[in-house]
Amino acid sequence: MNIAVLSGKGGTGKTTVSTNLSIALNANYVDCDVEEPNGFLFLKPNIEDVKEVEEEYPVINKEKCVGCGMCVKACNFNALAKVKDNILVFDKLCHSCGACQYVCKFGAVEYAKRVIGKIECGTSYGLSVKQGILNIGEPMAVPVIKKLLNSIDRNELNVIDCPPGTSCNVVNTLKYSDFAVLVTEPSNFGLHDLKLAIELVKSFNIPFGVVINKDNGEDNIIKKYCRDNSIKILGTIPFNKKTAELYSRGEILYFDNQHKNIFDELVNNIREVLSWN
Structure with a gap:
């Protein structure tokens, strides 16, 4: 099963949720944000294999x-x-x-191949972790994303860290997904882009739930929107100094007792939603 973690916009905490959820679920981690992958900054894996990604292009004889x-x-x-x-x-x-x-x-038209990126595979905390990296200057990330996702086993449990936004990069990632976790923040921009992400996930008929990052514990606009539209809130991550300090040091939140409880609850809620579907 593939659990996709996505957000309508960048900077909401998507990778924070992805990496910690992977450890909480004891699931493989796959970073599909190939233009700017940063999950390995937190997981710090041992890289065991690197594969080049090639793309064909025409050559005129x-x-x-x-x-x-x-x-x-x-x-x-x-x-x-x-x-x-x-x-x-x-x-x-x-x-x-x-x-x-x-x-x-x-x-007169022949085809040659050129390298556009690579896939790095390794292990972290006993888990299999992979990330795609698009070469600087390359405009198309989809070939790297597809090769990365074709390399995983859907019979295993995988957490997929999606690209930000709702572009074709995200669309191609969702094609491989069985459940979606939408990460947002309690702001007008967060709500606007959350709505876009929800519409995208619904078009694939994928069950989903919402995680609110930087939550201050109040009844904010995200909670009101989810309540009014019968959308399941899977969990919240507090907006406090301790969370920011752990994140800024590149540490895994799940290894802190307070945050462990947050992600354990998130895991339980995901399993509950999946049982309904």
Whole structure:
């Protein structure tokens, strides 16, 4: 089973919840925030394996190319352009769909591979942990995310640390998910982006619940919204100095007795929601 932890916006505490939930559940940790993975800053794993992620891109054989431009017309991603009789390739825009090669009647379109990122695998606190890392300057994270998620075993319990927001990176992550934990904060921005995340999760028909980070214990706008819309609040993380100090030192909150109780309750509530579904 894959439990996805996501948020409508960055900075809500998604990785804090993901890493601690992984330990509380004794589950594997998978960091799909490949543009800025930081779960390993807290888990501090021993890296045991590194695999490169390659992506295909077209190469024009100039001896065969007649400059007809059919490949350019077939590309929906503007990865090809015709300049006079030459075909230019913008490899970072290519989605490796193969359309250009398919329409070329002269066999002038070939494919090569380039490295766009890597996947690091290791162990931390007896758990299997993985993270994807997109190379600097690469515009498309989805190929790295897909390869990372295809490497995990859905028969095991996995906590997936999703990318922030509700972009195609998150959409491709949710395709592999069985349950969603939505992390938010009690602010107007937090509520706005939580609504976006809820609509996205509902479109996949995935059971979900909400975790409120930086909670001051009062009846805030997130609690009112969840109550009015019959949305389960799985737990809250207090807005206090101790939590901030542990986080700033890169420590696992679950190893603190006060926070252990918080995440144990979160785990129990997740199991309760799953039993309903």
